Amino acid sequence: MPGKTILASTIAKPFVEQLKSSIESNHLTPKLVGFLANTDAAAEKYAEWTAKTCAETGVTFELRQVDKTVLEDEIIVANQDPKVHGILVYYPVFGDRQDQYLQNVVSPKKDVEGLCHLYCYNMYHNIRFLDDQLTQKCIIPCTPLAIIKVLEHVGVYNRVLAYGNRLHGRTITVINRSEVVGRPLAALLANDGAKVYSVDIHNVLEFHRGEGIKLKKHEVCETSLAMEDVVSRSDVVITGVPTPSYKLPTKLLKDGVIAINFSTFKNFEEDIKERASIYVPSVGKVTVAMLQRNLLRLYDYLQQGQQT
Ligand SMILES: NC(=O)C1=CN([C@@H]2O[C@H](COP(=O)(O)OP(=O)(O)OC[C@H]3O[C@@H](n4cnc5c(N)ncnc54)[C@H](O)[C@@H]3O)[C@@H](O)[C@H]2O)C=CC1
Numbered sequence: 001m002p003g004k005t006i007l008a009s010t011i012a013k014p015f016v017e018q019l020k021s022s023i024e025s026n027h028l029t030p031k032l033v034g035f036l037a038n039t040d041a042a043a044e045k046y047a048e049w050t051a052k053t054c055a056e057t058g059v060t061f062e063l064r065q066v067d068k069t070v071l072e073d074e075i076i077v078a079n080q081d082p083k084v085h086g087i088l089v090y091y092p093v094f095g096d097r098q099d100q101y102l103q104n105v106v107s108p109k110k111d112v113e114g115l116c117h118l119y120c121y122n123m124y125h126n127i128r129f130l131d132d133q134l135t136q137k138c139i140i141p142c143t144p145l146a147i148i149k150v151l152e153h154v155g156v157y158n159r160v161l162a163y164g165n166r167l168h169g170r171t172i173t174v175i176n177r178s179e180v181v182g183r184p185l186a187a188l189l190a191n192d193g194a195k196v197y198s199v200d201i202h203n204v205l206e207f208h209r210g211e212g213i214k215l216k217k218h219e220v221c222e223t224s225l226a227m228e229d230v231v232s233r234s235d236v237v238i239t240g241v242p243t244p245s246y247k248l249p250t251k252l253l254k255d256g257v258i259a260i261n262f263s264t265f266k267n268f269e270e271d272i273k274e275r276a277s278i279y280v281p282s283v284g285k286v287t288v289a290m291l292q293r294n295l296l297r298l299y300d301y302l303q304q305g306q307q308t
Pocket residue numbers: 042143175176177178179180181182199200201202240241242243246262263264265282283284287
C-alpha cells in the first residue's frame with residue numbers, strides 16, 4: 001500500500017531524549033504522583049506506561065492507589081507537599097461532574113494534564129502565557145498537545161508561516177468531542193488557523209478563526225453537514241471513537257489524507273493506507289512524553305517561585 005505508517009514511538013523519541021538529557025545534565029529531581037481510584041482497563045494501562053516512560057527519563061513516578069472516597073483529601077495532601085511537582089488523576093473516577101470538580105481540586109501549580117479551569121479557559125481563549133512578561137507558557141492538555149506534536153512531525157504545520165497561524169489553509173476533521181480530548185483539540189487547531197470540523201454522535205460543528213484568520217481566537221458555528229461530507233473535504237482526519245466496532249470507511253476519505261487515530265481501538269479500516277499518505281495508528285507514547293514535558297515546565301515554575 002502506498003501510504004506510510006508513522007509510529008508514536010518515533011515521534012516521541014526526540015522528546016524523550018530531550019527530557020532525559022535535561023533532567024540528567026541539570027540534576028533535576030521532578031516527582032510526579034498519579035492517583036488511580038478506578039479499575040478502568042485503559043486507565044490502568046496508561047498508568048503502566050506513565051511508570052515505564054518516567055523510568056526511562058529519570059522522573060520519579062509514584063502511583064497512589066486510593067479509594068474514591070478519600071481521593072479529594074489525598075489530592076490536597078499532594079498539593080501541599082513541596083516534594084511533589086506534578087499531580088495526575090486517572091479518569092474516569094466517578095464518571096460524572098464530580099470528575100470535573102476533582103480536576104479543579106488539583107493545584108494549577110501541579111496540574112500536569114492542564115485540566116483545571118485556568119488552563120482550559122486560557123486555551124479556549126487563545127491566551128498562551130500566564131504572565132504579562134510572556135515568560136511562562138500555559139499548560140496544554142497532554143493528548144491534544146500530543147496530537148499537535150504529531151501534526152508538526154508530519155508537516156501539517158507550515159513552518160514558513162508565523163507561529164500561531166501555521167495551520168492556515170488546512171481543513172481538519174476531529175471525530176470525538178469529549179471535554180478531555182476532542183473539544184480542546186478542535187479549539188487549539190482552530191486557534192492555530194485551521195478550519196476544523198468537530199464530529200460527535202449528535203452533529204458536526206465548525207471551529208475557525210474566520211476568513212483570512214482575522215479573529216484572535218476561534219469561533220464555533222453549527223452546521224447541517226454530515227460526517228461523510230466533512231471527511232471527504234479534509235486534509236487531516238483524527239479519530240477518537242471509544243468503540244471496537246467503529247470503522248471509518250476508507251472510501252469516504254480524500255486521496256492523500258493524513259489519518260491519525262488516538263482511540264484505544266483502531267477506528268480506521270485495514271486498507272487505510274490505500275488512501276492515506278500518512279497513517280498514525282496511536283498517539284499514547286507522545287501523550288506520556290507531553291505529560292513529562294508539562295511536568296518539567298511546572299517544576300521550573302515552582303523553582304522560579306522559590307527564588308523570588
Ligand atoms: N493519549 C491518548 O492516546 C488518549 C487516548 N484516549 C482514548 O480515546 C478514546 C476516547 O476517549 P474520550 O474522549 O475520553 O471518550 P468519551 O467517551 O468521553 O468521548 C467519546 C467521543 O466520541 C464521540 N463518538 C462516539 N461514537 C461516535 C460515532 N459513532 N461517531 C462520531 N462520534 C462518536 C462521542 O460523541 C464523544 O464526543 C478512548 O479510546 C480513550 O481510551 C483518551 C485519552 C488519551
